Amino acid sequence: MTLDLNLIRARFPALRRPVIYFDNPGGTQIAQPALERMMNYLTLHNANHGGAFASSRESDAVLETAHQAVADWLNAARAEEIVFGANMTTLTLHISRSIARTWQPGETIVVTRLDHDANISPWLLAAQDRGCRVRWVDFHPEDGTLDLDDLARALEEKPRLVAVGYASNALGTINPVRQITEMAHAVGAWVYVDAVQYAAHGPIDVQALGCDFLVCSAYKFFGPHVGVLYGRYEHLEALTAYKVRPAPGTPPGKFETGTQNHEGIAGVLGALEYLEWVGRTFGAAIDGAEVMAYTGRRRVFKQAMLAIRTYEAELSRALLEVLEATPGVTLYGLRDRARLDERVPTVSFTLEGWHPRAVAAALDRAGIYVWDGNFYALAVTERLGLEERGGLVRVGPVHYNTLEEIQRLGEALRHLQREAA
Known part of the structure; x- marks a missing residue:
């Protein structure tokens, strides 16, 4: 069974706010x-x-x-x-x-x-x-x-x-x-x-x-x-x-x-x-070798996280496609669609002509929350040569985010790119 986003999102009071939470790598919203x-x-x-x-x-x-x-x-x-x-x-x-x-x-x-x-x-x-x-x-x-x-x-x-x-x-x-x-x-x-x-x-x-x-x-x-x-x-x-x-x-x-x-x-x-509820509600059909070694609640937890991982692979794919289609975006990290199982849907990029903090501030005005900087991964931004340039813009959907929200991010970034042109 695929995740029912209406049921999922109803369990998060913060999602009643008309904004898009892509700041999840810094902290997710709390479940009811x-x-x-x-x-x-x-x-x-x-x-x-x-x-x-x-x-x-x-x-x-x-x-x-x-x-x-x-x-x-x-x-x-x-x-x-x-x-x-x-x-x-x-x-x-x-x-x-x-x-x-x-x-x-x-x-x-x-x-x-x-x-x-x-x-x-x-x-x-x-x-x-x-x-x-x-x-x-x-x-x-x-x-x-x-x-x-x-x-x-x-x-x-x-x-x-x-x-x-x-x-x-x-x-x-x-x-x-x-x-x-x-x-x-x-x-x-x-x-x-x-x-x-x-x-x-x-x-x-x-x-x-x-x-x-x-x-x-x-x-x-x-x-x-x-x-x-x-x-x-x-x-x-x-x-x-x-x-x-x-x-x-x-x-x-x-x-x-x-x-x-x-x-x-x-x-x-x-x-x-909450995660146990996800497993019982959406993970029952997951019965392969990855879960059969467990019993009781331990199996339910594994079913929950596998159901989440399956849905988030769609989010990763959509996010990479939207960012790659946006002029001026430079992506960092794994981009190979055949290797989505080697990444979580945390994706970082830079936008030509824009400082990362300016991108985050502009997206905030569009009701989209993202992080910028080094996120305490200082060794990463130093190794990539980006620390002195403000680091990265980081977008991190989780399983309560939607494909439609990712499309809205793409529209907002294209608008920023046109402003910089």
Whole structure:
């Protein structure tokens, strides 16, 4: 069954506003079930952790349910492998300190030029603190794909950790994370995956990937501003956590410092309940090998994300066609229609005669929201030679966007191009 956009869009209150949200790579709109979970928590169960009274017990039950829901969504082995925090950046800065305690001076870590800086700078700082060497892996500027030959050369140095993105937040490239993990594990390196940009667009199975850690942010998959970290339990158990003394000594509590954003975590649960609804409503016909290995809610989640991925391939195709047909547009990243499964529908470009910020401002006046700049993917815009020119314009539809909205974007860009002529 294809997605019914009327039903989908009715679940997002923000979409009642007569604008087009193509700013989704920076944060999606929130689903109604997530809002309801947050309101319900704050009005009925608002309490701190571990109290000997009803609302505290109820609050703890919501948080435990949310941990299990995320574990099911990511196919983690157990709920204790899920850690909540403020956002992906904060979680990574926090746990990078714990991981770096296991490194010795002179050892190597690997980062890539395709990544968001939140999966680069924490490791640069940790390496600096521990006297470790940083090895950068390049990407191919012509199509935005990671240079796996360069990665192989980097792995010859037997690094302790490889930090890599699941999908580029600037160019949309989906990296072959399972292959990268196998390559890294073959030389004894841990793999830390930034899945922030990918999480809204396709299924994730941390056990199949084999990665050691994976992070994402709920506000990128239709929830509130909360970060999520998956870590293999043996790693979380063994690592030293930077925490206050009365805090729990076992995962996940040892890494969830202070009083957490309980209502936000309740909202994460609501966002996943929305995705479960998508799976039950539109994913039942998806019954191939990609879902048959799972049961119960884990299967439903995979069906939901595969249904979303199938529809978003149409959006990617339409978006590339519209942008390629617009005079003055230069596209960056994968453009081959036969390789749409290697990208998410996050597409970046420049428009001749226009500064990226001016394009975004002009589109705003047309009721179309897009991002401009480097999006904290500073290494990408520097590698492409665009940082000093204002970076890129980024358009990022998700499954609640329509083909008609993409056509309106094309009309607006053609109007701008005529203005510049």
